Amino acid sequence: MFHLQPKKKPPAKITFDLSKVPLIDSSGLGLLIVANEITGENKNITLKNPMDQVRQLFDVCKIDKLMDITP
Known part of the structure; x- marks a missing residue:
């Protein structure tokens, strides 16, 4: 599995x-998904107005389990 090691927080x-x-x-x-992994926890990413x-x-990928989706 690929892991990113950010240089700063x-x-x-x-x-x-x-x-x-x-x-x-x-x-x-x-x-x-990589952005979600970098933040360290689920629901730290918000996807606005898709x-x-x-x-x-x-919906098909069940992204709402990992990220907040706002209308």
């Missing part, structure tokens, strides 16, 4: 505004 919380993101592929999903297609991907 990561932010406690990260918010991604997805209001202008019509599609997320596997690379984008992987980035969100479009319908992106929200459907999050």
Whole structure:
């Protein structure tokens, strides 16, 4: 498994505004999961305003178990 070792303390919380993101592929999903691992705990990432297609991907992948999703 790949582990990142940040050089400085990561932010406690990260918010991604997805209001202008019509599609997320596997690379984008992987980035969100790595960001979640860097923060150290679940629910330290907030995904704001995902479009319908992106929200459907999050529902299928059960991302809401790891991150907060706000309308």
